[in-house]
Amino acid sequence: MIYPDSKGFYGEFGGAFIPEMLLPNIERLKSCYNEILSSDGYKQKLSSLLNDYAGRPTPLYEASNLSSFYNTNVWLKREDLNHTGSHKINNTIGQILLAKELGRTRIIAETGAGQHGVATATVAALMNMECVVYMGEVDIERQAPNVARMKMLGAEVRPAVSGSRTLKDATNEALRDWINNPTDTFYIIGSVVGPHPYPDIVTRLQSVIGIEIEEHFRLKTGKDYPDYVLSCVGGGSNAAGSFFPFINNDNVTLLGAEAAGLGEKSGKTAASMACGDKGVIHGSFTYLMQNDDGQITEPYSLSAGLDYPGVGPLHSFLKVSNRAQYIPVSDKEALDAALQLTRLEGIVPALESAHALALLNKREFLHGENVVITVSGRGDKDMQTYMREFNL
Numbered sequence: 001m002i003y004p005d006s007k008g009f010y011g012e013f014g015g016a017f018i019p020e021m022l023l024p025n026i027e028r029l030k031s032c033y034n035e036i037l038s039s040d041g042y043k044q045k046l047s048s049l050l051n052d053y054a055g056r057p058t059p060l061y062e063a064s065n066l067s068s069f070y071n072t073n074v075w076l077k078r079e080d081l082n083h084t085g086s087h088k089i090n091n092t093i094g095q096i097l098l099a100k101e102l103g104r105t106r107i108i109a110e111t112g113a114g115q116h117g118v119a120t121a122t123v124a125a126l127m128n129m130e131c132v133v134y135m136g137e138v139d140i141e142r143q144a145p146n147v148a149r150m151k152m153l154g155a156e157v158r159p160a161v162s163g164s165r166t167l168k169d170a171t172n173e174a175l176r177d178w179i180n181n182p183t184d185t186f187y188i189i190g191s192v193v194g195p196h197p198y199p200d201i202v203t204r205l206q207s208v209i210g211i212e213i214e215e216h217f218r219l220k221t222g223k224d225y226p227d228y229v230l231s232c233v234g235g236g237s238n239a240a241g242s243f244f245p246f247i248n249n250d251n252v253t254l255l256g257a258e259a260a261g262l263g264e265k266s267g268k269t270a271a272s273m274a275c276g277d278k279g280v281i282h283g284s285f286t287y288l289m290q291n292d293d294g295q296i297t298e299p300y301s302l303s304a305g306l307d308y309p310g311v312g313p314l315h316s317f318l319k320v321s322n323r324a325q326y327i328p329v330s331d332k333e334a335l336d337a338a339l340q341l342t343r344l345e346g347i348v349p350a351l352e353s354a355h356a357l358a359l360l361n362k363r364e365f366l367h368g369e370n371v372v373i374t375v376s377g378r379g380d381k382d383m384q385t386y387m388r389e390f391n392l
């Protein structure tokens, strides 16, 4: 388990580097989130929705065909089986309950590919709350099915028309909205990013993944912990949640897969830890990709959910303290891994999750070792890409 210090720092990373106008909102959240998250009433509502609405606990599946192929024991944490198709629902359920506790009536969110927007619009429909999702104009064109889904759920999708008209511009618009509507609005952030206390809130909400891994692994093997836990890292929320209970146990090797896109040296990449350096993005000091003038550069990955120019501060800290290792995985390697899982186990993974699966080829895992891989989402949303890439 790991928590930031009172100012929101994990070592040198994190903090809350925000415009002064945002201070009251952040201070309010900071002053009460701990108490709410640990209250019995909140915990009960959260676990009942996670179980009966999202479909938790998700299985820990021993993938015997994959295990035979790699001659090691491979376990899949099936976040793809959640309602709406990924781990993102764990976070949006938790944050909307937090919003209700704070008496807020209006929800805003940013989205890139639309996955977090859909997960937010879903819980807003469930709670009968007004919902505005900011999305770059370019992304709105690229992700028509998710835009339609958000609208069907009753959310308003507002285009961000400044800058490169993608995720970072949508985030700026959402922050501006929050500054203008400080009393009735709650901003649901989609990963372990943003100013303190968001990285801590989202890590704790996603820690249900790791806590279930630990419990199910013990039940199924009689052992206390696996040898490895592997996850993909966009902002880093499914990885943070999967790693959480194992962080203080050095017997467990933690591996994260960053999206290398066309390769680390190609200029078309989203591997912010391998290729970036330190700076401030979305109110947090962390690794990010920037040019020589300090401008944040546009990331690239075939998988829309990993296409983010920074990474949560917790991961920057785990990287520099050598507690976790982060390995770049290319588009091609992820595609191969997606096809392999589909053919060997009959599971079509999200392209994001396929990056974690590709690590099986990048490290040697020994006979008898136990390797847990978080399958963060299902591949339905990526079928267009798979059809094109595999000539289906």
Ligand SMILES: *Cc1c(COP(=O)(O)O)cnc(C)c1O
Binding pocket: 085, 086, 087, 088, 115, 116, 190, 191, 192, 232, 233, 234, 235, 236, 237, 238, 239, 305, 306, 350, 352, 353, 376, 377, 378
């Ligand atoms: C959004 C998404 C990710 C990346 O987000 P993290 O915060 O890094 O977990 C990974 N997998 C899927 C399926 C996603 O939708």
